[in-house]
Amino acid sequence: MTEQASRSAPLAAALLGAADLLAAVLSGRTLDAALAETALTKTPLTGPLRAAVMDLAYSTLRSFGREDFFLAQLMNKPVADVQIRCLLLITLNRLEARPEHAYAIVDQAVTVASRLAAGNFKGLVNGVLRNFLRRQDELLARAKENPVAHHQHPAWWITRLKKDHPHHWQAILAANNTHPPMTLRVNQRRITSADFSAQLTAAGLTTHAVGDAAWQLDKPVPIEQIPGFHEGLCSVQDAGAQRAALLLDVHPGQRVLDACAAPGGKAAHLLELADLQLLALDADAARAARITENLVRLGLLSDNVRVCTGDARTPTIWWNGQPFDRILADVPCSASGVVRRHPDAKWLRRVSDIEGFAVTQVRILDALWHTLASGGKMLYATCSLFAAENEEQVAAFIGRHADAQRLAIDGAPSVQLLPHADHDGFFYALLQKN
Numbered sequence: 232m233t234e235q236a237s238r239s240a241p242l243a244a245a246l247l248g249a250a251d252l253l254a255a256v257l258s259g260r261t262l263d264a265a266l267a268e269t270a271l272t273k274t275p276l277t278g279p280l281r282a283a284v285m286d287l288a289y290s291t292l293r294s295f296g297r298e299d300f301f302l303a304q305l306m307n308k309p310v311a312d313v314q315i316r317c318l319l320l321i322t323l324n325r326l327e328a329r330p331e332h333a334y335a336i337v338d339q340a341v342t343v344a345s346r347l348a349a350g351n352f353k354g355l356v357n358g359v360l361r362n363f364l365r366r367q368d369e370l371l372a373r374a375k376e377n378p379v380a381h382h383q384h385p386a387w388w389i390t391r392l393k394k395d396h397p398h399h400w401q402a403i404l405a406a407n408n409t410h411p412p413m414t415l416r417v418n419q420r421r422i423t424s425a426d427f428s429a430q431l432t433a434a435g436l437t438t439h440a441v442g443d444a445a446w447q448l449d450k451p452v453p454i455e456q457i458p459g460f461h462e463g464l465c466s467v468q469d470a471g472a473q474r475a476a477l478l479l480d481v482h483p484g485q486r487v488l489d490a491c492a493a494p495g496g497k498a499a500h501l502l503e504l505a506d507l508q509l510l511a512l513d514a515d516a517a518r519a520a521r522i523t524e525n526l527v528r529l530g531l532l533s534d535n536v537r538v539c540t541g542d543a544r545t546p547t548i549w550w551n552g553q554p555f556d557r558i559l560a561d562v563p564c565s566a567s568g569v570v571r572r573h574p575d576a577k578w579l580r581r582v583s584d585i586e587g588f589a590v591t592q593v594r595i596l597d598a599l600w601h602t603l604a605s606g607g608k609m610l611y612a613t614c615s616l617f618a619a620e621n622e623e624q625v626a627a628f629i630g631r632h633a634d635a636q637r638l639a640i641d642g643a644p645s646v647q648l649l650p651h652a653d654h655d656g657f658f659y660a661l662l663q664k665n
């Protein structure tokens with residue numbers, strides 16, 4: 232928990248709220264969906280309590296493999312009550328983060344347990360947590376020997392990264408367990424990068440440049456504290472994601488398709504770079520609405536821009552037959568490159584999901600290729616680190632399409648950005664139609 236959150240939210244309430252969120256995730260919901268559901272309850276999470284609950288839930292999901300390992304070592308058989316199990320997992324995470332308050336934390340967890348399941352598990356919660364404190368050194372040593380506990384990722388994920396990134400898998404896993412950076416993209420239609428940087432400084436925010444129009448905050452802050460955000464001076468977008476629009480090499484007047492566009496981060500960047508005839512497509516209507524919201528905020532919506540709900544695999548429904556000069560295919564993927572932003576994803580995904588994404592990617596790529604003009608360029612983009620969604624996908628595409636050639640990026644056939652202090656993990660390959 233951050234200092235501010237821990238000072239102003241009662242710990243027992245935060246433990247309970249976080250345990251409920253974790254229980255929702257373990258039942259298969261995403262953390263975002265579980266959080267959205269809390270807004271619909273009689274007691275929606277707000278203010279410092281919401282911040283404290285999110286902090287505990289994110290932190291526990293980041294290290295879930297470790298807390299789950301501890302719990303298995305501390306109990307002869309798994310606890311039957313899901314809420315109590317989650318309370319234990321959340322409290323173990325908190326005990327590791329704040330050892331100096333260990334006994335107060337255990338007391339608060341026992342208080343919560345006394346209010347759940349008719350208080351039947353109060354003694355068990357007390358016993359397990361006190362046992363953890365007694366055996367902590369031994370358990371920490373054992374956790375080092377267990378890959379899931381040590382790397383805090385599922386075993387299949389670790390195996391896949393080892394295969395796909397034999398020299399970098401450990402650094403990737405370590406980076407995935409860190410807090411993500413917050414980066415802003417300057418809307419250069421409205422303000423120069425230098426002037427915006429001066430506004431950030433005047434607002435007391437310290438930053439460093441991670442691209443021509445990209446400023447990374449030394450410490451993430453709520454959006455309300457970003458000068459000019461609501462007036463459209465900037466967007467929040469990772470520096471790695473900011474490469475996409477630049478790589479697509481757009482020029483004024485071109486017909487451009489952003490085929491998987493929501494919530495519109497890259498579509499907006501494309502429009503900031505040039506006056507385009509842009510079609511921003513997304514299969515999810517609710518998410519497509521966010522494209523329009525973002526373009527309006529940034530002052531980029533015009534008669535030349537169309538936002539449309541549609542499936543990129545079936546152009547006959549939404550394409551008027553006029554070929555595109557540029558296509559951005561920012562396809563749905565495992566999101567394994569941005570897992571530090573969505574730590575629930577690593578525990579919710581299954582190996583079979585990767586095959587499912589790969590099949591969808593093939594279908595999207597093949598369908599979009601027919602809509603690209605001769606000489607036109609298509610950028611294939613994922614926020615994945617898995618070769619099956621990246622290099623192997625592009626190699627197979629080139630094999631299927633004799634009229635496709637790769638254009639080099641930074642002198643290489645493709646770019647695989649690995650998660651790093653300055654950016655998330657992304658993959659880019661630029662294809663041209665002969």
Ligand SMILES: C[S@@+](CC[C@H](N)C(=O)[O-])C[C@H]1O[C@@H](n2cnc3c(N)ncnc32)[C@H](O)[C@@H]1O
Pocket residue numbers: 490491492493494495496497498512513514515518541542543544561562563564595
């Ligand atoms: C990686 S996100 C796109 C992020 C977006 N390009 C941006 O920069 O803000 C992938 C998007 O693909 C959309 N999507 C998934 N399947 C699709 C399909 N078959 N056709 C079109 N969009 C699809 C999802 O709804 C999601 O919004």
